[in-house]
Amino acid sequence: GKGLAVFTSGGDSQGMNAAVRSVVRMGIYLGCKVYFIREGYQGMVDGGDNIEEANWSSVSSIIHKGGTIIGSARCMDFIQKEGRLKAACNLVTRGITNLVVIGGDGSLTGANLFRQEWSDLLDELLAHNRITKDQREKYKYLHIAGLVGSIDNDFCGTDMTIGTDSALHRIIEAIDAIVSTAYSHQRTFIMEVMGRHCGYLALVTALSSEADFVFIPEAPPAVDWRDKLCYNYLALVAALASEADQVFIPEDPVPHNWVEKLCKRLQQERKSGQRLNIIIVAEGAIDREGKPITAELVKKVVVDNLQQDTRITVLGHVQRGGSPSAFDRILGCRMGAEAVMALMEATPETEPCVVSLDGNQAVRLPLMECVRRTKAVAQAMTDKNWELAVQLRGRS
Ligand code: F6P
16 A cells, blocks of 8 residues: 655644544555654654554544644754655655645645655665665655644635634633623733734634724734724624624725724723723734734733723633644544545646635645745735735635
């Protein structure tokens, strides 16, 4: 059977184990020899026990576990040519020419570069007698399929990355818990959520928790979710959820003073009898000059202007932990199976793909095009071109 290996790389996320399980079982089902590579690219470079053959039962009882049972790491050795030579040698000597990489855009880019270099790496290994002529010929093609595992939902091409839904569950649970204590003391709570440079977690959290205000990186200086939203389809959801009379979308953002708007909103809510306020701050939130809007800064504004009793909760890595939601388990399973199918159908000309969710369909998209778009979003945000960033990111 064909040699196939699966590894997880970069930050872990809930649902990665479901994907690993699915790759192993689908691979075995289709007659492949399936391997785990432990500790991401580092395990590929180090070889030895890090690359281990998997069997049907080695992935039993993992679907409900958070994180990744095969470990993940950020690997400096893989950046060096010698590291990649070692990695290629470890794969060839085990007959592995199919890789499923589960990670974010950095991990997927690494896999694509490795594939582009594959032929040269094998030539060099042969020249130094680290592999045989037969091996050079037999394993001359490397096939790659990527799955996006990240809580941030920051990858272009897929509606949902594996882990986002579970992170949202975790965040919402925490907010619901905060609300009861905030209510009792008539307090304002500022909750910082993860997402790196992407405001998806913060925005969806705000919508589903009836937050009063949300700060996200995409539409600075601030988004009052009942007033202006940066994702068109979420604008509609917001209108429905909030009974807003009107929803503005950000194609033409109106410059405004976020301090004033925030204070007005919080005051209004208290005057109408509300005992608490919730403000969501994405960890990457920025103002129009690109300066961070931190939870501390928002707290200072609220305390200085309104003298409200205010507390901050930074959820941190709690968001990445715990068991995966049903959605992420199924998503991981579906994506994993599709990745194996893609590899088994690949011809020497087939470009690496990333398996994505489009509506309710698992689709295969060109990996590098998606990575390029994801990087273009980051660049657009650095250039403060928020409209372009939102447009490039697409539906979600
Ligand atoms: O990409 C996932 C993520 O959890 C981000 O939301 C966050 O910014 C980052 O990783 C934290 O990284 P680390 O686990 O290295 O602290």
